[in-house]
Amino acid sequence: MAEPALSTAMPAATAEAAAGVVPCTAAHLPAVAAMFARTFRGRGAVATPSLQQTIARLFLERDAADADIPSLVHVDASGAVDGFLGVRVSPFELAGRPVRVAFCGSLMASAPDTDPFVGAKLLRRFLAGPQDISASETANAVSQALWTRLRGAVLPDYSLxxxxxxxxxxxxxxxxxxxxxxxxxxxxxxxxxxxxxxxxxxxxxxxxxxxxxxxxxxxxxxxxxxxxxxxxxxxxxxxxxxxxxxxxxxxxxxxxxxxxxxxxxxxxxxxxxxxxxxxxxxxxxxxxxxxxxxxxxxxxxxxxxxxxxxxxxxxxxxxxxxxxxxxxxxxxxxxHRAATVLTSRDPAMMARIRSGRIVVNGLAGENWMPLIGHDFR
Structure with missing residues (x-):
């Protein structure tokens, strides 16, 4: 039996207030999972329960200390979710000093031809967050261009x-x-x-x-x-x-x-x-x-x-x-398939990062996630 269609709309009473970029909550998950399936698995792909549960665990569950750096959705004027940016916060050390690095990935928009600025709005809001360093190791050509426009640094030797x-x-x-x-x-x-x-x-x-x-x-x-x-x-x-x-x-x-x-x-x-x-x-x-x-x-x-x-x-x-x-x-x-990009609003941090070896790919970054390489049947 076919699975029921997942609604991407919010109740009308809250649609106007929620329009724009807002923190992603459990209420947005069905729409986000459906968008992920269409964007990364093919137009006819279905968002299975296991996919929705994985997105919730990876991008919504976090320590209370990191609640100020949420994953984000873009909601249009009708209340429909039409964009998403998944965010995870990791504890890092910069020259022995503890810092918070926020990795963002799974940037997507359901109708980029209708509103070509959804991705830029999501990324701009993310980069304005309180994290010490913002990063991604899965930036595609479109995301990479957005990062560059917003003063992010592309790391070529980490991006091949x-x-x-x-x-x-x-x-x-x-x-x-x-x-x-x-x-x-x-x-x-x-x-x-x-x-x-x-x-x-x-x-x-x-x-x-x-x-x-x-x-x-x-x-x-x-x-x-x-x-x-x-x-x-x-x-x-x-x-x-x-x-x-x-x-x-x-x-x-x-x-x-x-x-x-x-x-x-x-x-x-x-x-x-x-x-x-x-x-x-x-x-x-x-x-x-x-x-x-x-x-x-x-x-x-x-x-x-x-x-x-x-x-x-x-x-x-x-x-x-x-x-x-x-x-x-x-x-x-x-x-070249995806770029490793990062930035910080602190110029001294960026200078320190550029001064030596960094560990931001693989288990340190995003490619360990089952969203990359799993089938979610």
Whole structure:
């Protein structure tokens, strides 16, 4: 039986008073979920209960101390919700000083042709909030232009997507399967062609060196992220962040596949950590890649060798300056899909941020959320 249509209108008595940008509440959730499904899942997509519950948990539930930085909706003169901006507040450290970083994402408007300024109104209201730093790692071309217009800084070295081909035929099929999942069933047919490609092309198995790896539990992930991010100018306060809940959410990415978290060892010393999602024989979506000082090349090589040994077609992930330098010599390709952007009204903060390494992508940012990579059936 078809699900009933979700109304996007508010009661007439409150419509006029609520027009414009207002904090998102539970009353707005059906409209927001329906808009999300249409915008990011396709015009005919339906907002399932699990999608609505996830949006509520990610963007409405927050500590009382952060209630002054809400998610936002835009309501038109008739009382209908026609825009949304999801906001999450995270505890960070800037040169050892506690700061609040507000990440915004899922910026959408139901009728941008009718009112092309909805996105700008939402973003402007968000940037006027009391957070110390405003950021996003999922800004598309439209959002990026809005950020730039509103004096946000685009971080190019954190905004590229890298790809490493391991099995070229399977890799091409995995890319096509992202748009048409039914194609993923053909993966077994690619094996003989990839075996031939290894003999006649530059697709020999990557070499890992003398390192080993083992499964990482949540406590180990937290300890290593704390250790490997030491020295960064801007990084999460891992002790204050609910990393366990974030990792639990990160495991729900059915379209990407099961999550693998591995510690890389040199002898008895942990030198690195990687976390990715992948389907058997498919593409690894790398969520996190961290290493001890001077060990990133060895960790990257081990990740590539591990993925190849697992039969994966290739890998993809987000760059950062130190990682970009390593990947340039390892047959990687680069493209741009979304930008990492941030800003602060405090010029001294921005100067400090620009002065050194920052940790704002992956588990620190937004890409761990199940809204990216889950199917919500």
């Amino acid at each position: 997507e890298w790809m490493r081909v391991l099995r070229p035929v399977a890799f091409g099929l995995a890319l096509a399967g992202h748009a048409k999942p039914a194609l993923n069933r053909l993966q077994p047919l690619t094996r003989p062609f990839d075996a031939l490609a290894r003999r006649i092309g530059p697709f020999a198995p990557p070499q890992a060196g003398p390192c080993t790896d083992s499964a990482a539990d949540d406590a180990m992930i937290g300890a290593l992220l704390e250790r490997f991010s030491a020295g960064a100018v801007l990084r999460p306060d891992w002790a204050a962040l609910d990393l366990g809940a974030r990792l639990a959410d990160a495991r729900h990415k059915a379209r990407y596949g099961a999550m693998q978290a591995r510690v890389v060892w040199r002898g008895e010393t942990a030198i690195g950590l990687f976390i990715y999602h992948a389907r058997p024989g498919g593409m690894a979506h790398v969520l996190e890649l961290a290493a001890a000082p001077g060990q990133l090349p060895a960790v990257v090589d081990h990740l590539f060798a591990h993925a190849h040994a697992c039969g994966l077609a290739g890998l993809r992930g987000r760059t950062r300056p130190d990682l970009l330098e390593v990947l340039l010599t390892r047959r990687c390709q680069f493209t």
